[in-house]
Amino acid sequence: MPDTSTLAAADYDVDVRSGFLPPQEPVYRLQGIEEELWETALDRARSLPLRIGGGGIATTKEARKQARQWRRDIRQMLILHPSPQLTSDIRFARRAHLVLAFLVHFYMHNEQDQIDEAKGLYHGLVPASLAIPWVALSNLIDIPPVLTYATTVMWNWSLKDTEKGFTDDNLRMTTTFSGTRSEEHFYMTSVLIEKRGVEALTLMRRSLDEAFVGDTLALRRMRSYIRKLAKVLKDLQQLLHDVRTDCDPTTFYWGIRPWFNGADSYIDKDTGEKGWIYEGVEEYNGKRMLFMGPSAGQSSLIHVIDVFMGVDHSGKASAPSENGTFMERMQTYMPGHHRNFLNHLRNISFVDDEDHVMEDMETDAERLREAYNEALNSLKHLRDEHMRIATLYIVSQMRKSPPAEFANGGAKGTGGTDLVSFLRDCRKNTVNALFADSKP
Structure with missing residues (x-):
């Protein structure tokens, strides 16, 4: 039986x-070198703020310049491999996967440098500084390296007041x-x-x-x-x-949903090929991957x-x-x-x-x-x-x-x-x- x-x-x-939600409150922030690099990069992305395609009348020339600089800094960022804390504590592994997922989707859907665009550089390319640790973590927790429902929902909440516990209004x-x-x-x-x-x-x-x-x-x-x-x-x-x-349809469709687009939605304008290339990830061998979004x-x-x-x-x-x-x-x-x-x-x-x-x-x-x-x-x-x-x-x-x-x-x-x-x-x-x- x-x-x-x-x-x-x-x-x-x-x-x-808690069902499929974690029984403990998800980790709010990484520690050590992961916080210094990944969390700080995410803080910058959210504070600029980066915009879909870099566009919209609310975007100034200076803001676009800062956004392009953010992209260059991401490409030049030190490549980290999952630390012992990430490989031994699922709570930190999930937070790291979430941070890298948001960083990648911010990076892939923000405006490129005009000079780089003209040269066809970095099209559909997840930089190694994000791709290598992200794929390693994805393999560890057995989930694809793309923004998912688990990333945006299940591992993305916190308690307003720890003493009040796991209630709807908290x-x-x-x-x-x-x-x-x-x-x-x-x-x-x-x-x-x-x-x-x-x-x-x-x-x-x-x-x-x-x-x-x-x-x-x-x-x-x-x-x-x-x-x-x-x-x-x-x-x-x-x-x-x-x-x-509390969710406005216009804001959702034009200002939120495009960030969710995964690798399967990307088409290289020069070659017509679909998918993202995960730079430096040996197991993908430069092949374009077609992972879907959440x-x-x-x-x-x-x-x-x-x-x-x-x-x-x-x-x-x-x-x-x-x-x-x-x-x-x-x-x-x-x-x-x-x-x-x-x-x-x-x-x-x-x-x-x-x-x-x-x-x-x-x-x-x-x-x-x-x-x-x-x-x-x-x-x-x-x-x-x-x-x-x-x-x-x-x-x-x-x-x-x-x-x-x-x-x-x-x-x-x-x-x-x-x-x-x-x-x-x-x-x-x-x-x-x-x-x-x-x-x-």
């Missing part, structure tokens, strides 16, 4: 109190690109969703424990747990809806709910699709322990022999199916809300001209129509998991 107790075990870096975001309330609230929305999802993980674990018992009492308990899960999913929908309260599709919580509810995004149940492949590919951007957790959950199987279902259990089984459909409908409504958010924050903005502040930036969020298509397919896959007599 599979061991379901590990559904909230430290082996998978999943905590009974959390704040640590690092942003724009320094805006909109960006902070965008990240915080996901933090609160992950935090609320802790109860969902508990309910799923208890349901699986009862499933292995399989008697009448177990079915009734499962029904209770799954109905509570439906209520948690409704809360997640409300939290997602509330992103509107996405809510990288949330381990949502993947776990899908697996538990039997929602198939692989396309194997019907015709294979690119979106199915995309959802599966998103798992490679999760921390390694969380991918292992998903695989463990998939491998839990049950013996389903309806011939042995007692007549006095049929009513309980039917009520369990009703509770299951109720939870699936709540999951569908959550995806409906995600589509509305995508339309408001991305699709509608794509049809507008950029505001003056961003007009000269030369950068634009992409993938709006593709995103809606992907979300539509996810919703369809959720509906397909309903019992036949409940499908619309």
